[in-house]
Amino acid sequence: MPKRTIVFTGGGSAGHVTPNIAIIKEIKEDWEIFYIGSKKGIEKELIQKINIPYFGINSGKLRRYIDFENVVDIFRVIRGCIEARSLLRKLKPKLVFSKGGFVSVPVILAAKSLKIPVFIHESDITPGLANKISQRFATKIFSSFEETKKFFPENKTTVVGSPIRKEILNGSAANGKKLLRYDDKSPILTIMGGSLGAQKINEAVRNSLKQLTTKYQVVHLCGKNNLDNKLVKIPRYKQYEYVHDELADILNATDIVITRGGSNAIFEFLALKIPMLIIPLGLDQSRGDQILNAKAFEQKGYSLTLEEGNLNNETLVEYIETVFKNSEAFRRNMKKSPSGEALKILVKEINNI
Numbered sequence: 001m002p003k004r005t006i007v008f009t010g011g012g013s014a015g016h017v018t019p020n021i022a023i024i025k026e027i028k029e030d031w032e033i034f035y036i037g038s039k040k041g042i043e044k045e046l047i048q049k050i051n052i053p054y055f056g057i058n059s060g061k062l063r064r065y066i067d068f069e070n071v072v073d074i075f076r077v078i079r080g081c082i083e084a085r086s087l088l089r090k091l092k093p094k095l096v097f098s099k100g101g102f103v104s105v106p107v108i109l110a111a112k113s114l115k116i117p118v119f120i121h122e123s124d125i126t127p128g129l130a131n132k133i134s135q136r137f138a139t140k141i142f143s144s145f146e147e148t149k150k151f152f153p154e155n156k157t158t159v160v161g162s163p164i165r166k167e168i169l170n171g172s173a174a175n176g177k178k179l180l181r182y183d184d185k186s187p188i189l190t191i192m193g194g195s196l197g198a199q200k201i202n203e204a205v206r207n208s209l210k211q212l213t214t215k216y217q218v219v220h221l222c223g224k225n226n227l228d229n230k231l232v233k234i235p236r237y238k239q240y241e242y243v244h245d246e247l248a249d250i251l252n253a254t255d256i257v258i259t260r261g262g263s264n265a266i267f268e269f270l271a272l273k274i275p276m277l278i279i280p281l282g283l284d285q286s287r288g289d290q291i292l293n294a295k296a297f298e299q300k301g302y303s304l305t306l307e308e309g310n311l312n313n314e315t316l317v318e319y320i321e322t323v324f325k326n327s328e329a330f331r332r333n334m335k336k337s338p339s340g341e342a343l344k345i346l347v348k349e350i351n352n353i
């Protein structure tokens with residue numbers, strides 16, 4: 001029997017791509033898979049790395065306010081819709097699966113116009129603008145957080161959790177330590193500033209390196225173009241722009257983490273039971289979704305939150321100390337969290353279409 005065809009979309013940041021990758025890896029034996037993303041976004045590199053045919057379309061950044069760029073972007077979105085429609089007519093998918101991000105909007109509009117069913121997944125507590133627009137065209141909506149349900153029509157929304165790439169759960173701590181050339185004696189502290197890095201966290205970490213490296217062996221995932229060559233010789237400090245296959249081993253070797261409040265990252269740390277200090281992106285740079293993600297995790301006793309407005313060298317060291325002291329309690333709470341079935345549920349829903 002010929003394989004059915006599915007088109008995935010989503011991009012702009014890794015958080016709108018890695019859950020798609022988790023699903024793609026599970027269904028690739030049974031489905032013909034294509035990806036529609038932007039021409040230059042991070043999704044292009046991530047998807048080509050797993051050998052899935054990739055189509056780049058025009059897409060405009062969606063903003064909540066009106067300015068000249070916005071007007072130009074409306075034309076880009078229209079061009080994107082035309083391109084997506086012509087691709088979908090050619091590929092004839094049974095389903096479009098979207099993880100959100102602005103590139104997904106033209107794809108979903110095109111799918112709707114061709115009567116192709118659309119599933120969307122929202123990772124954050126409050127929906128992003130793309131998913132807010134897309135929800136009315138979606139056949140089914142899935143979310144990571146229970147709290148998200150109220151933003152979507154009840155009859156088509158299901159809370160499933162966050163689909164996590166299986167390899168993340170199957171890493172080896174021993175291989176991670178070998179890769180880092182770190183020993184078993186001091187705890188390993190990993191810093192992940194979101195897939196695009198995080199300037200303010202990078203600065204605070206680098207200004208506190210003396211204190212941090214005295215106690216911890218530090219791994220700093222600092223984002224593209226954020227390496228600091230002056231620091232390469234510092235003992236017990238390793239920096240990477242972005243890690244791919246090595247991430248699973250590094251995380252499995254990690255004792256404690258400093259992270260942005262990006263939903264996928266924090267659900268991965270939860271699945272691996274790594275105590276977190278979450279420094280969410282502030283309201284000046286986002287709609288505040290990470291602050292809510294962080295609060296929800298803190299309330300459940302998985303993490304501590306340090307708001308970016310209060311971030312400096314002293315508070316960073318002080319808060320990380322508190323997380324370290326409470327690691328056992330955090331781990332105990334994380335062990336009680338509902339087990340991650342998201343991937344299994346989504347694969348089943350896709351196969352049942």
Ligand SMILES: CC(=O)N[C@H]1[C@@H](OP(=O)(O)OP(=O)(O)OC[C@H]2O[C@@H](n3ccc(=O)[nH]c3=O)[C@H](O)[C@@H]2O)O[C@H](CO)[C@@H](O)[C@@H]1O
Pocket residue numbers: 013014015016018019123124192193194195196221241242243244247260261262263264265266268281286289290
């Ligand atoms: C600035 C911005 O808009 N951030 C949003 C974006 O974050 P961002 O793209 O940072 O998203 P997440 O933290 O959710 O996910 C990052 C993903 O990248 C992976 N990773 C990261 C670093 C690395 O070196 N290797 C690697 O594989 C992580 O394992 C994770 O799977 O999408 C999230 C999910 O909608 C939102 O919660 C964030 O608010």
